[in-house]
Amino acid sequence: MASSWVHSSVLLCLLAATYLPPRLIRGLGPGSVAVYTLAMNAFFLWELSKGPGWALPAGIAVSVLCAGVGRRYDASRIGRLDPPGLRALVAAAAASDGAAWIGLSVLPTGVLMVTAADAFEASALRQYRVLPGAECRFCLVEEQLRALLGERPELLAEYRAGLGAGTSGHVMIRRPSGSEPWAGRLRERSAYRVPPRRVPCDTHDPVVGPR
Structure with a gap:
């Protein structure tokens, strides 16, 4: 017993x-x-x-x-951000003179997850949610990509190809130091499926398919 x-x-x-x-x-x-x-x-x-x-x-x-x-x-x-708050976060990272890291990924729930850091250490990592709203979350991701990297058609094409295949990739943008340029890459997230419910978007509806 x-x-x-x-x-x-x-x-x-x-x-x-x-x-x-x-x-x-x-x-x-x-x-x-x-x-x-x-x-x-x-x-x-x-x-x-x-x-x-x-x-x-x-x-x-x-x-x-x-x-x-x-x-x-x-x-x-x-934390929680709205689209203007996200743009302010990215603008602050762009204006900083040190190392910085921004990660962006749209979850299957429609939430845009944002990871930000001003140093490459776990203690410097911050996470935010941009909840579903009136603006297309994929457009928000691409907007921040352009804000930090300028026009990167090859990365944009890779991101949209993933969306067309039904997966939402994780866009990772980093700058090792203030004297170096921003660099971006796409990390595959097979578990992050494209949200079934999305706001209408003339840019991404043809890519992702019908809602």
Whole structure:
């Protein structure tokens, strides 16, 4: 009886710990985090169902509590911008005289995720959301690309080719120092599918297809 209680308690602690690693490991996309969390939850809840009667309800409660805490943590560390705020952020980066980094990607929810840093260190990293609104999010990405890089038809064509294939690439623009030019590249994000609901756009509707 005591060993069963100890075993279930250990499983509850491990269940809570499954919510921690995705927030510590950089580079995991939202799809990977979701699959990891669901798989670990299913495994631990199945194991808890074999224990004392209180173990499974306690596991469900721990899972819900940790998910809520995780959402509040994410919301507290990710700021919110409107399109004018995004343009001001990019303009400030362009006017700075040091290293800078800007990342832009439209998520399947229609949110434009923005990553900004004024140094290539994890502590300098800031994240923002530009929520869906009246302006096309793909146009916003391309506008910021032009603001920092000028006309880059090859990068623009690569970005739109990804949109045409149904994926929203991650545009990464960086400048190692104030004396060096901005450089940009596209990082593939196969898990970032083009949002099914979008505002009408004469530029991107022909590329992405019907909404």
